[in-house]
Amino acid sequence: MTTDPGEPEPSAPREQYKLPRVLGVAARRFRHEQPQPRNFASRLPAEGEAAEFLVETDSPIPVRALGPALHVGASVLVEVTALDATHYRFLDFNLGQLEPGTSISLGWSGQNEAERPTQFRFEGWDSEPPVDREGD
Numbered sequence: 001m002t003t004d005p006g007e008p009e010p011s012a013p014r015e016q017y018k019l020p021r022v023l024g025v026a027a028r029r030f031r032h033e034q035p036q037p038r039n040f041a042s043r044l045p046a047e048g049e050a051a052e053f054l055v056e057t058d059s060p061i062p063v064r065a066l067g068p069a070l071h072v073g074a075s076v077l078v079e080v081t082a083l084d085a086t087h088y089r090f091l092d093f094n095l096g097q098l099e100p101g102t103s104i105s106l107g108w109s110g111q112n113e114a115e116r117p118t119q120f121r122f123e124g125w126d127s128e129p130p131v132d133r134e135g136d
Contacts, residue, residue, distance in 0.1 A: 017064050020057035020086075022106050022119065027053050028126040032093065051092040051125075053077065055106065060085045069109045072122060073102040078109055098122050 032050035053070055061068050061082075070077040070090040077090040102122040 015062075017062050017108070019068065019106055019108070020059040020061060022055060023058055023086075024056045025053055025104050025120045026126050027051060027122060027124075029095070032091075048093075049095060051095055053090045053092065053104070054083075055088045055090060057086045057088070057106075061088065064108075066109045069107055069111070071103070071105045071107060073098065076109075100124060 029049055029051050031047070033047050053072065055070060067078060068080060068088070070080070072092065073096075075092060075094065075096065077092050079091040079093075081089045081091075083089055100121070100123055104120040104122055
């Protein structure tokens with residue numbers, strides 16, 4: 001047993017997983033068809049109308065265990081695809097009645113609302129439904 005009253009060693013600095021600033025959000029509806037994976041069953045809906053929210057950020061979203069989530073009113077969208085370093089597509093398969101003025105914010109999965117500043121509002125669809133998407 002030691003009697004050294006020294007200070008404990010400080011812990012290593014933790015990485016900061018700050019989300020980038022959102023520069024723009026566009027929303028549109030499209031006709032969704034379920035992907036046909038080879039090795040597992042998809043949990044996505046078979047087909048129907050869906051919405052995509054295209055988000056542009058000022059820098060890449062950091063990679064970490066918890067993924068990004070787009071909060072559109074009460075909906076939490078976690079189905080996301082990186083289109084490039086600063087453009088992301090979030091998909092919504094449960095189209096509710098989105099009212100103009102509904103808040104849109106980017107956060108981490110499971111993050112509370114106080115930590116997600118809201119700067120964007122849903123103002124309507126960018127194109128009339130349904131548009132067919134090619135290549136998805």
